[in-house]
Amino acid sequence: MYTIHEGYVPFREYQTWYRISGDLHNGQTPLVVAHGGPGCTHDYVDAFKDIAETGRAVIHYDQIGNGLSTHLPHKSPDFWQPSLFLDELNHLLQALEIADNYALLGQSWGGMLAAEHAVTQPQGLKAMIIANSPASMALWLKGAAKLRAKLPSDVQDTLLTHEAAGTITSAEYKAASRVFYQRHVCRLDPWPIEVQRTFDALDIDPTVYLAMNGPTEFHVIGSMKNWTIIDRLKQVRVPTLLISGRFDEATPETVQPYKDHITGAKWVIFESSSHMPHVEERPLCMKTVSDFLLATC
Numbered sequence: 258m259y260t261i262h263e264g265y266v267p268f269r270e271y272q273t274w275y276r277i278s279g280d281l282h283n284g285q286t287p288l289v290v291a292h293g294g295p296g297c298t299h300d301y302v303d304a305f306k307d308i309a310e311t312g313r314a315v316i317h318y319d320q321i322g323n324g325l326s327t328h329l330p331h332k333s334p335d336f337w338q339p340s341l342f343l344d345e346l347n348h349l350l351q352a353l354e355i356a357d358n359y360a361l362l363g364q365s366w367g368g369m370l371a372a373e374h375a376v377t378q379p380q381g382l383k384a385m386i387i388a389n390s391p392a393s394m395a396l397w398l399k400g401a402a403k404l405r406a407k408l409p410s411d412v413q414d415t416l417l418t419h420e421a422a423g424t425i426t427s428a429e430y431k432a433a434s435r436v437f438y439q440r441h442v443c444r445l446d447p448w449p450i451e452v453q454r455t456f457d458a459l460d461i462d463p464t465v466y467l468a469m470n471g472p473t474e475f476h477v478i479g480s481m482k483n484w485t486i487i488d489r490l491k492q493v494r495v496p497t498l499l500i501s502g503r504f505d506e507a508t509p510e511t512v513q514p515y516k517d518h519i520t521g522a523k524w525v526i527f528e529s530s531s532h533m534p535h536v537e538e539r540p541l542c543m544k545t546v547s548d549f550l551l552a553t554c
């Protein structure tokens with residue numbers, strides 16, 4: 258077992274909730290976990306706390322805008338920029354006094370955030386795991402369109418009808434979306450409770466997700482739709498592990514630029530998983546990440 262400590266870090270006029278599983282001061286490089294969305298919560302990536310069983314402290318946090326951190330539903334969409342979340346991450350590292358020695362795991366959008374962080378070559382970053390993340394949203398949209406084209410035709414028609422009508426909050430659109438999510442976001446049925454908690458939180462406050470991403474994982478019309486980091490990946494100077502699922506909405510094509518442009522990057526594809534190997538193949542995923550951190554930190 259390990260100790261658990263939760264708290265808040267001031268960030269600008271807001272606050273960021275965090276939780277430390279394990280001992281930050283035992284000499285092992287701690288692992289910081291950045292969730293996806295943008296605008297999700299830490300709940301669905303809670304499983305990475307298992308790594309604390311190896312003696313390595315694991316820090317989860319809710320990025321500003323959702324979860325237990327400050328919600329800002331009245332901010333204009335252009336408030337929500339990658340630079341805001343990069344600044345928040347740096348504040349968290351400084352406040353927890355780990356900025357000189359940490360590893361970073363980002364899942365989905367969190368992996369995009371981790372890559373944005375790594376290209377700035379922070380001296381304290383010792384290793385990085387980019388999990389289920391695209392290197393550009395153009396590739397993401399291309400991959401999502403291919404997956405969407407394989408859905409049953411009635412599901413495709415329903416999605417198109419409601420997207421054209423703007424009725425993307427309708428029960429019918431949500432039911433059709435769920436067919437995609439069950440295939441390419443989390444293939445477990447039912448979803449683990451912690452995964453459902455994140456999607457329930459998104460339903461309650463979709464501010465960040467709608468501003469930066471859009472209504473769904475495959476209908477991306479938000480400010481991130483033109484995002485790419487492919488041209489900056491050569492600047493990454495830390496050992497990097499890429500993980501994704503065979504049925505992942507982050508298709509191999511979306512992950513490939515990380516492998517091509519980050520020197521020495523290793524890539525593990527989980528054959529029975531989609532977007533969440535950390536719950537779909539939990540023991541194997543945790544061993545893969547733990548072994549990588551043991552070898553690099």
Ligand SMILES: N=C(O)[C@@H]1CCCN1
Nearest residue numbers: 293294295365366470
């Ligand atoms: N689940 C996520 O974070 C993905 C990444 C790009 C759009 N949403």
